Amino acid sequence: MKHNQSKTLARNLRADATTVLFQILEQGKSARECLPAMQLLHKDQDKAWLQEMVYGVLRQLPLLQYWLRHLLETPLKNKFKITEHLILLGFYQLAFSRVSQHAAVSETVNACHSLRVEAMRGLVNGILRNFIRNETSSNKPDDEQINSGLPKWLYKKLAQAYPENFLGLLAQIESKAPIWLRVNRKQIAAADFQQKLQEHAIDFSLSSHHPDAIILTKSMDITQLPGFEQGWFAVQDGAAQLAAAYLAPQENQKVLDCCAAPGGKTGHLLEVADNLDLTALEIDHQRANKIEENLHRLGHQANLLIGDASQPQTWWDNQQFDRILLDAPCSATGIIRRHPDIKWLRKATDIQSLVAIQQAILDALWPLLKINGSLLYATCSILPEENYQQIEHFLSRTPSAKLDPDFPHDKHHPGRQILPGEQQMDGFYYCRLIKSGENNA
Ligand SMILES: C[S@@+](CC[C@H](N)C(=O)[O-])C[C@H]1O[C@@H](n2cnc3c(N)ncnc32)[C@H](O)[C@@H]1O
Numbered sequence: 001m002k003h004n005q006s007k008t009l010a011r012n013l014r015a016d017a018t019t020v021l022f023q024i025l026e027q028g029k030s031a032r033e034c035l036p037a038m039q040l041l042h043k044d045q046d047k048a049w050l051q052e053m054v055y056g057v058l059r060q061l062p063l064l065q066y067w068l069r070h071l072l073e074t075p076l077k078n079k080f081k082i083t084e085h086l087i088l089l090g091f092y093q094l095a096f097s098r099v100s101q102h103a104a105v106s107e108t109v110n111a112c113h114s115l116r117v118e119a120m121r122g123l124v125n126g127i128l129r130n131f132i133r134n135e136t137s138s139n140k141p142d143d144e145q146i147n148s149g150l151p152k153w154l155y156k157k158l159a160q161a162y163p164e165n166f167l168g169l170l171a172q173i174e175s176k177a178p179i180w181l182r183v184n185r186k187q188i189a190a191a192d193f194q195q196k197l198q199e200h201a202i203d204f205s206l207s208s209h210h211p212d213a214i215i216l217t218k219s220m221d222i223t224q225l226p227g228f229e230q231g232w233f234a235v236q237d238g239a240a241q242l243a244a245a246y247l248a249p250q251e252n253q254k255v256l257d258c259c260a261a262p263g264g265k266t267g268h269l270l271e272v273a274d275n276l277d278l279t280a281l282e283i284d285h286q287r288a289n290k291i292e293e294n295l296h297r298l299g300h301q302a303n304l305l306i307g308d309a310s311q312p313q314t315w316w317d318n319q320q321f322d323r324i325l326l327d328a329p330c331s332a333t334g335i336i337r338r339h340p341d342i343k344w345l346r347k348a349t350d351i352q353s354l355v356a357i358q359q360a361i362l363d364a365l366w367p368l369l370k371i372n373g374s375l376l377y378a379t380c381s382i383l384p385e386e387n388y389q390q391i392e393h394f395l396s397r398t399p400s401a402k403l404d405p406d407f408p409h410d411k412h413h414p415g416r417q418i419l420p421g422e423q424q425m426d427g428f429y430y431c432r433l434i435k436s437g438e439n440n441a
Contacts, residue, residue, distance in 0.1 A: 011041055014107055015114035017053040018086045024058070024341050025085065031055075031341040044221075057085075057092045058340035059174055062146040064088040064095075067136050071127045076120075083120040086111055090128045095137035105129065149174050149340075153348035154333065161384050162419070172421030177338040179222070180424075181214040182236045184298050186271050190214075193233065196226040209423055210241050212271070231298040236264045239334070239380070239418050239428035243325060244268040246407070246430050247376045251275055253322040257302070258309045258365060261287030263294040265327060265378075270300040278302045279321075281309055310360040312368055320370040328358045330379035330386050334427025337420050355385050362394050366401065371437040374404060379429045382420070387429035388413035395433075404432040 016038050023034040035054060039047040057064060068087060076084050086108060093104035105128045112121045131137070140147060145155040148170045162169050183190045190212060197204055202225065203217035214233070222228060222235055243265045249255050251274045257266045260280035270276060280302045282288040288306050295302060307315035309326070331351055332342045362377065369375055379386050391414045395401055403414050407430075410416055415431030 012107075012111050012114040013042070013046055013049060014053075014086065014089060014111035016041070017050050017057075018082060018089055018111060018115060020050070020054050021057055021085045021089065022082050024054075025061075025344055026081065028345060030345060031058075031339065053089060053092065053097070055340050056096055057088055058344065059149050060092060060096060061088070061344065062149060062151075063140065064091045066141055066146050067091050067131065067139070070139070071130055071136065072123075080117055080120060082115055083112070083117050083124060086115060086117075086120075087124055087127055090124065091131060091137075094128065094131055101132055105132070149343070151343055154343065154346075157348075157351075157383060158333075161382070169419055172419065173336050175337055175421065177237070177335075177420075177426065178424055179216040179219050179235065180210075180237050180241070181216065181222075181225075181233045182212045182241050182268060182271075183214060183233050184231055184267070184271055185212060187230060187299060188227065188232045193227065196232075200226055207238055207423065210238050212268075213238055213241055215424060229297070234264060234267055234294070234298060236268065237335075237338075237426045238423065239425035240264055241268065242418075242428070242430060243327070243376065243378055244272045246432055247323050247325050247374070249273045249276055249278075249323045253277070254319065255279070255323045256281065256321045256325070256365070256368065258324060258326045258361070259283075259328060261291050263291030265325060266291060266302055267295060267298045267300055269325070270295075270302065271298075279305055281305045281307055281315065283308050310357070310364045312364055316368060320373070321368055322370055322373050324365055324369055324373070324375040325378065326361060326365060326375060327378045328361060328386075330354055330358070330381040331383055332380050334380040334382045334418070334420060334429075336427075338426060351383060351385060355390060358386060358390055359393070362390070363398075366398060366435070369435045371400075371435050373435050375433045375435070377415070377429075377431045377433065380426060381429060382417065382427040384413075384417075387417060388415050388431070391415055391431045391433075400435050400437075401433050402436050404434045407432040 020034050020038050023029045024031055035051060039050055042050060090104060090108040093099040108128060109121050109125045112118055112124060145152055148155055159166055183193045205215045207213045207215060227233060249269055254277045255269060257269060257278060257280045260266050261282040261284060266280045269278060280291055282291060285306055288304060291304060305315050331346055331354055336342050377391060381387060408416055415429055418425055418428045420427040
């Protein structure tokens with residue numbers, strides 16, 4: 001134990017934050033893959049600091065890089081490349097954090113040792129001192145894309161899709177998302193859970209649009225909240241909590257939850273209706289384990305299938321479903337405020353292939369739906385091509401598919417596009433389709 005502790009204390013936080021940034025930005029790993037592993041090596045308060053620094057740099061990356069181009073004439077290469085990420089972290093501390101100037105410079109320079117770029121100490125020191133001396137942090141370019149924190153391709157796409165109140169949208173994408181909980185009504189009544197939180201002096205607010213939701217006022221370690229082990233609640237954004245109400249499964253119905261991992265919506269569906277015959281389908285083995293784990297904690301059960309939604313002949317038993325939830329793989333552009341690494345991991349060229357996958361899954365699943373049954377199409381994207389345009393194309397080639405007139409469609413397009421920040425929710429898209437018996441194709 002003592003041995004472990006001294007190991008923990010010996011780690012250099014800035015070097016570790018830089019390593020995570022390098023893994024995300026140069027090696028294409030997701031923050032989910034590399035940040036928790038690094039956090040494990042640190043004590044609690046440093047875990048939060050690591051995340052704040054990594055996410056902070058990812059949020060402000062274009063501006064930090066703009067400053068770097070001003071202060072570093074020749075880009076660094078090969079084994080020294082990581083030094084650029086260390087300098088960006090230094091800029092972030094100086095311009096956006098409460099770290100003192102002295103600590104920001106000296107500790108960032110010291111990180112060169114742990115990163116094995118000792119030869120770069122002088123360069124890092126010089127650049128950070130120039131940054132302070134020239135008051136570089138007040139040098140903001142006259143370029144909205146750089147100041148928006150978004151990559152060029154995404155900035156252009158969103159400017160085109162949302163010309164009205166575009167600046168408001170950008171501000172929301174750059175803001176931090178609140179933590180939403182969903183009370184597991186099969187385990188505890190919402191009012192009782194609220195009382196438990198009050199007894200533990202945990203501040204929260206409620207949402208008039210979400211009967212099962214609690215919004216925490218401050219972020220905290222969720223596993224320390226009352227009832228975590230007993231499955232009294234799940235962490236789930238408010239937009240994702242709308243899926244259960246929009247699909248509205250009824251007692252004893254046969255339901256397919258497609259693309260289900262980690263099972264957030266699966267759990268909710270099992271909470272809103274009794275005795276569902278629910279099949280959760282997921283393509284990825286490891287992610288499917290997460291569904292099992294999450295359902296187990298909440299005290300729920302479902303039939304879990306590993307399979308490709310676009311190939312039902314490999315897993316379907318020919319019994320049609322009353323309800324299908326298709327939570328399609330997507331660009332995840334609606335949840336950038338929660339996962340800022342998405343901005344840099346997604347590329348413009350990914351969108352076309354995602355649209356093709358969504359289209360293939362929609363077409364493959366439609367025959368699995370009973371006549372008069374409904375399919376809820378969902379994405380956590382804010383790009384029209386993955387959302388209302390995808391649905392318009394589907395409707396035009398599928399005569400038996402109709403828009404459900406009882407669904408709260410947007411004024412000008414099929415489905416409901418939720419933008420980040422709307423009623424504190426993530427960006428999401430939903431559209432409910434019903435299968436008519438007239439043109440059964
Ligand atoms: C948006 S996430 C689903 C989130 C989940 N519904 C929830 O609420 O927790 C999309 C999931 O679809 C899975 N997936 C991607 N392509 C798939 C396919 N062709 N068939 C089945 N699952 C797929 C991914 O592995 C991922 O777990």
